[in-house]
Amino acid sequence: HGEGKQVRTLTYVDDLVDGIVAPLTHREEARSQIFNITSAEITSAVGMAQQIKELTHSESPITFVPQRKNNTQHEEPDTSKAERLLEWKAKHTFQEGLTLTLPWMKEALANANG
Numbered sequence: 001h002g003e004g005k006q007v008r009t010l011t012y013v014d015d016l017v018d019g020i021v022a023p024l025t026h027r028e029e030a031r032s033q034i035f036n037i038t039s040a041e042i043t044s045a046v047g048m049a050q051q052i053k054e055l056t057h058s059e060s061p062i063t064f065v066p067q068r069k070n071n072t073q074h075e076e077p078d079t080s081k082a083e084r085l086l087e088w089k090a091k092h093t094f095q096e097g098l099t100l101t102l103p104w105m106k107e108a109l110a111n112a113n114g
Contacts, residue, residue, distance in 0.1 A: 002067035004046030007074050009038045012097035015090040022086040030085045036077040039090035048094070055098050 011019075019037030023030045043051075049062045082088045092100070 001065055001071055005044055007042045007044050010094050011039045011090050012092035015092055019088050022088045026086050035082040036079050038077050040079055041093055043094050
C-alpha cells in the first residue's frame with residue numbers, strides 16, 4: 001500500500017511457538033502476563049516484497065496500490081519484557097524465515113495440485 005514504506009516486525013513460526021509456550025515453562029512471575037512475542041527486526045513492506053522476489057527468483061513487478069485509510073505506518077513493539085522474564089528472543093531473521101518457509105510452501109503446493 002502506498003509506497004511500501006510501512007514497517008513491520010515479522011516472526012518465524014517456530015520462534016512464535018517458542019514464545020507462546022515460554023510462559024508455561026518459566027517461573028511463576030511470567031504466568032498470566034502479557035508479552036510482545038515478535039522479532040525485533042524491522043522490515044518495510046517493499047523490503048519484504050524485494051526479499052521474496054530475490055529468494056524465489058521472481059521477475060514479477062512489485063505492484064503498489066493506494067494507501068489504506070488508517071494503515072499503521074510504523075510498528076516497533078518492545079520485546080524486553082519477554083527477553084527478561086521468559087529469556088525469549090526470536091532466533092530467525094526475516095530472510096532466514098523465508099528461506100525455511102519456501103521449501104514447505106513448494107511441497108504444500110505440489111501436494112495440493114496432486
